[in-house]
Amino acid sequence: xxxxxxxxxxxxxxxxxxxxxxxxxxxxxxxxxxxxxxxxxxxxxxxxxxxxxxxxxxxxxxxxxxxxxxxxxxxxxxxxxxxxxxxxxxxxxxxxxxxxxxxxxxxxxxxxxxxxxxxxxxxxxxxxxxxxxxxxxxxxxxxxxxxxxxxxxxxxxxxxxxxxxxxxxxxxxxxxxxxxxxxxxxxxxxxxxxxxxxxxxxxxxxxxxxxxxxxxxxxxxxxxxxxxxxxxxxxxxxxxxxxxxxxxxxxxxxxxxxxxxxxxxxxxxxxxxxxxxxxxxxxxxxxxxxxxxxxxxxxxxxxxxxxxxxxxxxxxxxxxxxxxxxxxxxxxxxxxxxxxxxxxxxxxxxxxxxxxxxxxxxxxxxxxxxxxxxxxxxxxxxxxxxx
Amino acid sequence: xxxxxxxxxxxxxxxxxxxxxxxxxxxxxxxxxxxxxxxxxxxxxxxxxxxxxxxxxxxxxxxxxxxxxxxxxxxxxxxxxxxxxxxxxxxxxxxxxxxxxxxxxxxxxxxxxxxxxxxxxxxxxxxxxxxxxxxxxxxxxxxxxxxxxxxxxxxxxxxxxxxxxxxxxxxxxxxxxxxxxxxxxxxxxxxxxxxxxxxxxxxxxxxxxxxxxxxxxxxxxxxxxxxxxxxxxxxxxxxxxxxxxxxxxxxxxxxxxxxxxxxxxxxxxxxxxxxxxxxxxxxxxxxxxxxxxxxxxxxxxxxxxxxxxxxxxxxxxxxxxxxxxxxxxxxxxxxxxxxxxxxxxxxxxxxxxxxxxxxxxxxxxxxxxxxxxxxxxxxxxxxxxxx
DNA sequence: AGGTGATGGAGAACCGTTTCTCCGTGAGTC
DNA sequence: GACTCACGGAGAAACGGTTCTCCATCACCT
Numbered sequence: 001x002x003x004x005x006x007x008x009x010x011x012x013x014x015x016x017x018x019x020x021x022x023x024x025x026x027x028x029x030x031x032x033x034x035x036x037x038x039x040x041x042x043x044x045x046x047x048x049x050x051x052x053x054x055x056x057x058x059x060x061x062x063x064x065x066x067x068x069x070x071x072x073x074x075x076x077x078x079x080x081x082x083x084x085x086x087x088x089x090x091x092x093x094x095x096x097x098x099x100x101x102x103x104x105x106x107x108x109x110x111x112x113x114x115x116x117x118x119x120x121x122x123x124x125x126x127x128x129x130x131x132x133x134x135x136x137x138x139x140x141x142x143x144x145x146x147x148x149x150x151x152x153x154x155x156x157x158x159x160x161x162x163x164x165x166x167x168x169x170x171x172x173x174x175x176x177x178x179x180x181x182x183x184x185x186x187x188x189x190x191x192x193x194x195x196x197x198x199x200x201x202x203x204x205x206x207x208x209x210x211x212x213x214x215x216x217x218x219x220x221x222x223x224x225x226x227x228x229x230x231x232x233x234x235x236x237x238x239x240x241x242x243x244x245x246x247x248x249x250x251x252x253x254x255x256x257x258x259x260x261x262x263x264x265x266x267x268x269x270x271x272x273x274x275x276x277x278x279x280x281x282x283x284x285x286x287x288x289x290x291x292x293x294x295x296x297x298x299x300x301x302x303x304x305x306x307x308x309x310x311x312x313x314x315x316x317x318x319x320x321x322x323x324x325x326x327x328x329x330x331x332x333x334x335x336x337x338x339x340x341x342x343x344x345x346x347x348x349x350x351x352x353x354x355x356x357x358x359x360x361x362x363x364x365x366x367x368x369x370x371x372x373x374x375x376x377x378x379x380x381x382x383x384x385x386x387x
Numbered sequence: 388x389x390x391x392x393x394x395x396x397x398x399x400x401x402x403x404x405x406x407x408x409x410x411x412x413x414x415x416x417x418x419x420x421x422x423x424x425x426x427x428x429x430x431x432x433x434x435x436x437x438x439x440x441x442x443x444x445x446x447x448x449x450x451x452x453x454x455x456x457x458x459x460x461x462x463x464x465x466x467x468x469x470x471x472x473x474x475x476x477x478x479x480x481x482x483x484x485x486x487x488x489x490x491x492x493x494x495x496x497x498x499x500x501x502x503x504x505x506x507x508x509x510x511x512x513x514x515x516x517x518x519x520x521x522x523x524x525x526x527x528x529x530x531x532x533x534x535x536x537x538x539x540x541x542x543x544x545x546x547x548x549x550x551x552x553x554x555x556x557x558x559x560x561x562x563x564x565x566x567x568x569x570x571x572x573x574x575x576x577x578x579x580x581x582x583x584x585x586x587x588x589x590x591x592x593x594x595x596x597x598x599x600x601x602x603x604x605x606x607x608x609x610x611x612x613x614x615x616x617x618x619x620x621x622x623x624x625x626x627x628x629x630x631x632x633x634x635x636x637x638x639x640x641x642x643x644x645x646x647x648x649x650x651x652x653x654x655x656x657x658x659x660x661x662x663x664x665x666x667x668x669x670x671x672x673x674x675x676x677x678x679x680x681x682x683x684x685x686x687x688x689x690x691x692x693x694x695x696x697x698x699x700x701x702x703x704x705x706x707x708x709x710x711x712x713x714x715x716x717x718x719x720x721x722x723x724x725x726x727x728x729x730x731x732x733x734x735x736x737x738x739x740x741x742x743x744x745x746x747x748x749x750x751x752x753x754x755x756x757x758x759x760x761x762x763x764x765x766x767x768x769x770x771x772x773x774x
Numbered sequence: 775a776g777g778t779g780a781t782g783g784a785g786a787a788c789c790g791t792t793t794c795t796c797c798g799t800g801a802g803t804c
Numbered sequence: 805g806a807c808t809c810a811c812g813g814a815g816a817a818a819c820g821g822t823t824c825t826c827c828a829t830c831a832c833c834t
Contacts, residue, residue: 022790022791023791023792024790034792035793038791038793039792039793042792044793045793066790069789069790070789070790070791072791073790073792074790074791074792074793075791075792
């Protein structure tokens with residue numbers, strides 16, 4: 001070990017007020033080169049254990065923390081993943097508007113963290129300069145609208161993008177979504193079995209994938225079984241409009257004897273509307289809504305809900321993204337291996353690889369004429385294991 | 388304008404597969420130096436408008452995006468703010484467990500974004516190497532426990548830290564909290580006025596500031612008015628334990644005729660417990676709980692809630708933090724100006740400057756013997772303006 | 775004619791790592 | 805005894821910006 005404890009590198013002897021110790025300081029204090037320090041701390045290079053531990057010791061003593069910025073600049077990896085959330089109205093983003101987003105984001109954060117990444121929350125509406133000023137290794141986008149310029153630019157600049165929700169016309173690296181069609185069909189069947197003669201739908205006016213696919217599935221089912229569609233639409237982001245729409249639906253002359261509501265608050269709203277019209281649930285009206293909230297276990301009566309299992313979605317999205325980040329850098333081949341049940345997946349230059357995740361119907365009193373069983377029964381066999 | 392369109396800088400002529408355009412590429416294409424490009428794009432230096440716009444045009448054409456990493460390395464600013472959320476149990480973090488966190492985080496994100504910063508969500512329990520690998524300009528910590536090593540290290544390394552919740556024994560730059568004592572006293576007075584003879588409390592077992600201050604205020608009030616304390620505690624992070632505790636409280640021989648529950652689900656749980664014991668609300672039992680959820684507007688009967696106004700908290704926390712980041716770099720003088728009503732604030736080397744924010748009591752049927760008024764009445768005059 | 779100030783812009787250091795290249799040295803080999 | 809290797813580690817070039825310093829040039833003034 002050579003004695004190189006004097007000024008190493010170009011650091012000027014003067015000034016330099018006491019700031020954080022840099023790698024050069026550690027090198028000087030340990031009497032080695034900065035190369036050795038870097039290698040010792042990162043477990044690289046060929047160094048005897050003695051040197052390694054000595055350097056580590058010195059670094060610890062000096063409270064050395066490598067500069068994330070410098071590392072990012074050099075390696076091209078920031079360890080940061082963007083989480084783009086949609087914006088409704090003037091509020092920056094829904095995020096917690098519906099429990100779905102909250103749960104999904106939570107799971108995503110957790111999954112990312114488990115693999116050494118952190119999540120940056122970025123509303124889609126945020127000023128361009130804000131998120132273009134952040135070094136992102138990849139981005140998760142939630143339900144991107146068609147031709148989303150943000151997604152396009154990200155993708156074009158080489159940043160992997162994985163979307164929650166089948167993208168309409170966006171070039172994404174991969175996507176994950178529920179099998180909304182299967183879910184709706186399962187619900188309609190369930191209601192039919194429970195004795196429903198005319199099933200209504202409470203849906204949204206927006207054109208996002210979820211709303212579109214679900215509504216289409218409903219309409220298709222109606223066409224197939226020969227029922228006249230009975231549905232009302234409202235802007236899903238408006239909490240007040242939901243109650244009004246629920247009321248409208250039950251006030252129709254062709255009042256349905258069963259209703260599925262696509263959005264979280266629909267259950268409460270429909271229940272209230274039913275009460276106003278003197279309809280008993282489930283005797284006069286069967287009720288199901290899509291929700292992640294467990295308040296529906298405690299309503300009077302408890303309401304059957306469809307869970308989209310947002311945790312699983314969030315976990316999967318992040319894992320796919322990180323696989324893409326750490327996998328083959330360029331090229332189409334995203335390493336979508338071993339990950340969850342993939343119902344549908346394409347390769348080559350066609351549409352990006354997508355993964356469909358199952359949903360779960362939590363059957364409660366509101367969707368059963370005479371409460372026989374109250375066990376949990378998924379619409380289709382769900383895969384074992386995983387969150 | 389000199390013709391310097393040839394190889395500028397040290398970039399090697401060979402290789403260099405087509406990647407993102409750098410500032411050197413822009414400089415070469417525009418026939419200027421990189422200094423000029425930087426100045427033109429950042430609005431600095433003395434440049435004629437003609438040069439400025441020309442450079443901007445070229446940069447646009449080349450799709451130039453400055454490297455966030457390089458900028459961060461040079462300027463020492465990343466535009467990133469950490470949001471540390473507490474961990475309960477095995478779940479990575481509560482975040483959306485209670486609506487309070489969700490709302491607060493949402494407001495914080497929005498406020499940060501408005502000032503050009505993005506938020507990184509970082510559970511306090513995350514591995515050291517994860518968040519030490521991120522260049523943070525500052526951090527928001529939610530209710531840090533005493534002697535939080537994470538906070539200490541951050542603070543020591545010069546990163547501004549602002550906490551939501553009065554810190555026990557942590558060196559933070561500033562903190563923001565509700566006036567929990569005033570809130571509880573206001574509630575107790577409100578219940579007394581409504582005719583309560585013996586007021587009970589449903590509280591938590593943890594030692595966080597909120598629980599401690601609130602409970603202490605209750606005990607102090609009991610002592611003052613000469614009432615024997617009637618309270619039950621339970622681990623607040625356990626959803627099932629709340630219902631059990633609510634039941635315990637109403638099963639006591641010295642059953643209270645009014646109850647305040649410190650946590651969000653307490654209202655529902657207490658209502659259910661009251662029903663089990665055949666107690667009518669509000670006739671036999673007055674009920675108030677602390678919650679940000681509006682489900683309590685629709686319960687039977689509607690329940691009076693205390694809102695901690697998490698949006699205001701989140702906004703204030705972030706603004707304080709960014710003020711600290713952009714203000715005087717070192718030194719104690721945080722530029723806590725014009726921001727909200729500061730009840731309590733110290734300077735110098737004493738405790739860090741804190742800001743107390745008012746709460747809001749939303750009076751509903753559950754806390755009034757005979758429903759007279761149902762207007763919103765804050766426990767104390769709240770300041771006009773702001774979110 | 776020389777000084778002066780404003781204007782426009784170039785040069786180069788620097789931010790703090792990672793990593794590629796290469797070098798000295800001592801032990802084993804033919 | 806010259807050669808080859810493995811070992812341990814040093815040097816220096818990036819990474820891609822920002823910014824401090826300084827230099828022409830030219831008009832204007834005295």
